[in-house]
Amino acid sequence: MLRSPPPGSTTIAEALLTVDNLHVYYGGIHAVQGISFSIESGAIATLIGANGAGKSSTLRALSGIVPAAPGSRICFDGQDITNAPPHLIVAAGLCQVPEGRRIFASMSVEENLLLGAFARENVSRAELDHVYTLFPILAERRAQSGGTLSGGEQQMLAIGRALMARPRLLLLDEPSLGLAPLLVSEIFRILAGLNQTDGVTILLVEQNARKALATAQHGYVLETGRVTLSGPCAELLADEGVRRAYLGE
Ligand SMILES: Nc1ncnc2c1ncn2[C@@H]1O[C@H](COP(=O)(O)OP(=O)(O)OP(=O)(O)O)[C@@H](O)[C@H]1O
Ligand SMILES: [Mg+2]
Numbered sequence: 001m002l003r004s005p006p007p008g009s010t011t012i013a014e015a016l017l018t019v020d021n022l023h024v025y026y027g028g029i030h031a032v033q034g035i036s037f038s039i040e041s042g043a044i045a046t047l048i049g050a051n052g053a054g055k056s057s058t059l060r061a062l063s064g065i066v067p068a069a070p071g072s073r074i075c076f077d078g079q080d081i082t083n084a085p086p087h088l089i090v091a092a093g094l095c096q097v098p099e100g101r102r103i104f105a106s107m108s109v110e111e112n113l114l115l116g117a118f119a120r121e122n123v124s125r126a127e128l129d130h131v132y133t134l135f136p137i138l139a140e141r142r143a144q145s146g147g148t149l150s151g152g153e154q155q156m157l158a159i160g161r162a163l164m165a166r167p168r169l170l171l172l173d174e175p176s177l178g179l180a181p182l183l184v185s186e187i188f189r190i191l192a193g194l195n196q197t198d199g200v201t202i203l204l205v206e207q208n209a210r211k212a213l214a215t216a217q218h219g220y221v222l223e224t225g226r227v228t229l230s231g232p233c234a235e236l237l238a239d240e241g242v243r244r245a246y247l248g249e
Contacts, residue, residue, distance in 0.1 A: 016041040016169055016201050017062070017076050017094075023069035024057045024225075031057040033225035039169070039218075044195050044202040046212040046233070048246055049222035055205040056099050058222070059171045062203075063096045064089045076169065091119040093168035097175060099205075101158040105147025109138050112146045112157055116164030123164070131160040134190055152183040159190070169201045170194070176208045184208065188215050209246035213237050221246070 015038040024032035032054040039045045047055050060066040062074055064086040074082045076094050084092075095116075104112050113131055117123040132139035135156040141149060146157060155175055162170055172191070176184040188211055194200045206212035213219055213233040221229040221242065229236065236242050243249040 014040050015075075017074075017203070019058075019062070020073040020075070022058065022061055022072045022074065024054070024061050024066055024072075025069055026057075026066075031225055032061065035220075035222070035225070035227045037220050037227060037230065039201060039203055041168075041201055042195070042199055043218060044192070044204060044216040046204045046206060046216035046219045047222055048206060048209045048212055048219060050245075051207075052224075053222040054225040055222055056173050057225075059096055059098075059173050059203070059205060062089075062094065062171060065096075087119055090165055093166070094171070095162045095165045095167035095169070096171040097158045097162045097173065099173035099177070101154045103146040103149070103154045103157055103161075105145065107146055108143050109146060109149070109157055110142045112161050113138070113164050116161035117166075119165060127164060127166075131163055134163075134194075135160055151178045152180070152187075155179060155183075155187060159187070163194070163200075167200060169203065171203045171205075173205045174207060175204070176206060176211060184211060191215065209242070210237075 018038040020036050022032055022035050035058065047058060049055050057066060061068045064084050068074060068082050072082055073080065076092060079092065081089050081092065104115065113128060114123065137153055138156055138160055141153065146154065149157060159175065175187050179187065191202060192215055195202055204212050204216055213236055216233050219230065219233045219236045220227050
């Protein structure tokens with residue numbers, strides 16, 4: 001069950017998501033070591049960091065896919081969702097586009113999209129058409145099996161599937177992975193549009209730090225499970241250490 005925060009708790013008024021002291025363990029591996037951050041409603045935030053820094057683990061804990069250790073607290077839209085069942089988290093409006101896309105290979109494009117709406121009772125044709133408007137290639141391929149789509153098309157399908165859940169907060173794990181530069185720009189353009197036009201709040205995890213910092217307003221740098229730096233993206237882009245470590249300068 002989702003729980004309301006205890007009286008007197010310190011939820012930031014305008015924050016849609018507040019993460020407080022999040023820890024994730026895999027057996028003896030302490031992958032996320034007490035990170036705290038918040039995302040304002042309507043914002044785009046990004047989590048950047050090297051391989052193994054704990055970015056995916058953080059997103060998985062937010063979605064309820066891996067357990068958050070005792071003492072961790074995740075608050076979404078005023079409700080404590082720490083370790084809530086994943087389907088209730090999706091129903092509350094927090095949806096993830098997972099690393100590696102996780103398309104259902106033998107199902108059609110349209111069936112994959114409809115699965116995105118599993119937590120909802122009524123799905124209208126207009127909602128499917130909205131996704132097809134955003135990603136016209138998916139409309140052309142609607143009857144094709146998901147597994148035969150190209151990498152870029154699968155990424156679009158994964159984003160479209162998440163949109164079918166009508167997210168208020170969209171978590172994206174490496175949406176640019178393996179895509180050609182033109183397609184990366186297209187995906188980021190669509191994400192910015194979703195944010196501005198549809199008001200979807202976004203948490204973006206990216207290896208492509210330059211693109212992520214150019215798209216988001218606020219960024220967090222994760223190193224071996226800890227937030228070591230955070231601030232407005234313009235400041236992070238100007239930071240010597242960030243430029244050397246993540247922008248290859
Ligand atoms: N299921 C698992 N079992 C054991 N260890 C895991 C598991 N998943 C992740 N880890 C470990 O936790 C740490 C953080 O992994 P995570 O996938 O969160 O990193 P990441 O920042 O997303 O990295 P990348 O940029 O490579 O995707 C790594 O050391 C990883 O080996
Ligand atoms: Mg990852």
